[in-house]
Amino acid sequence: MSTAFDDNEEPVVARERSDKPGPIRLISAVLWPGFVIAFIATAVVFSFIDPYHVLDGTRYAGASLFGVYTLCFLFLWLVISLSAAATLWFLKPGLEVATPLPRTQQGRSHPSDSPPTEPQA
């Protein structure tokens, strides 16, 4: 069964996707929104605040303004990403956190499935 366009490859199967997020997806879900929001926040903050005037007269006077903008951006990126990471962590389904026991032969998968036991004397 060969077509005119066969070039000795394995047949192409459209990829099956699961909803389980891979590491790249998790990392991007944390870092990427942080990046975008930090960018917007930096632009908004510094459209109202001139770091030159803020630093004037302090021991940071004369610091590179490019550096001030960069540090502010990086700081916001870090903080917002931490928040995103926390959100992701809290969204973890409860079952994944309270890792269930592997299924036993009896078909019990969780201590709550077992009949209540009397406390030992």
Added chain:
Amino acid sequence: MSGTSARSQQTATKARRTNVVVEPPAGDAGTLYEKRQKVYPRAIVGRYEQLRRIAVFVLLGLYYGLAWVQYDGRQAVLFDLPARKFHIFGLSLWPQDLIYLVAMMIVAALALFFFTMVAGRIWCGYACPQTVWTETFVWIERWVEGDRSKRIKLDRAPMSPEKLRKKAIKHSLWILFAAWTGLTFVGYFTPIRELLPNTLALSLGPWETFWVIFYSFATYGNAGWLREQVCFYMCPYARFQSSMFDKNTLIVSYDSQRGEPRGSRRRNATGDEHGLGDCIDCTLCVQVCPTGIDIRDGLQYQCIGCGVCADACDSVMDKMGYAPGLISYTTENTLSGEQVRIFRPRLFLYAGLILAILAAVLVSLQTRSLVDIDVIRDRNALYRATDDGFVENVYTVSLLNKSQAPQRWVLGASGIEGLELISDDAAIMLAAGEVRRSFVTLRVPATAVTSLSQTILFIVTDADSGEVLHEEEARFLGPAR
């Protein structure tokens, strides 16, 4: 609970912790994470591919070229962060002009809605930076490693001097291209004509260095490695595409009525002979897809609407002697045999909003004040009563010349009878973009002070023409009556 049971409980918890692997879903290789299957887009010739190629050259040409264009003795497009000035050809924007930036972003968003509603995700397929740079990176990859089947073979082959050589060349070219991209990016913030020699002389400032490396790395990572995953996992647009689509939106679709049942056959055989549809199931549409999907499964959020599958399919239909268009840009209404309506209310709504905002921005830019004034009252004393029957307030007035030319201005004030402005400068000379701070005393006869606080106006007039350029409200404080 006794000690023993507590301990056994602990051990149980520990055991559970180490036993995280719950039953893997069927078909999963036992890992918790879905493994990405690398996409090897196959080269294709066709009209949509041609359009994409043109889009890449135009957009990247703009990106790499615009940084070098000079206008009026300076870089035409320069976002001068330390000086807090944005230059776009003849236009200079200040932080106070943030509203224009916001307006332009709203226009951009509306334009995206507009074009998406009419023609589907053409932004994704042709103009998105992710697409454009991925395209170029794939070209480099193809040039070094060969087309799809050669790349697949190379990746499967064990490491060899030949494989090492090809991979090394590919990554070096990628890194070079990414570095040039990063340098150009920073060149929009630091004049590129200084940046490049400084880079070559290794005397770049630490922050510029950081951003060049950061942006280069982002380009290399996004266009070289992540590719379609950026569209799947990082792009918000793909997720709300369905809210912008309607039955008259152009989408890349497979005509399943005509194509099914699919199946392979001899060349030039008609489908009827085998009881088959027109789809010969050659999977070429899947092989050329930059995001690796099968368009025959219907509209998917992973589809970036580039139409290269239509190109691939048309070439096959041509070879088989069938009519083109089994996969094509079409609308839901066309596929179901209904009338296509291009002019629909939403189209006018988006177009109207875009035009209205653009008009407002243009009018506002034409009439915007070139004066920026900041008035701060002296914080130390509310007012001063002089012996000769006057009340005085002291202000710090900052004037900014937002125009592109030097200006001579006179500062005045009004609002209370007998108000007098005492200042060292009769006229204030300001170079283009200059800020000047001056101390100003306003003096009013005590008899004219009617309340604790009165509203006054600072007035900036052109020294030569006498034209009033700007008025700024302020407060004048005095003793209570």
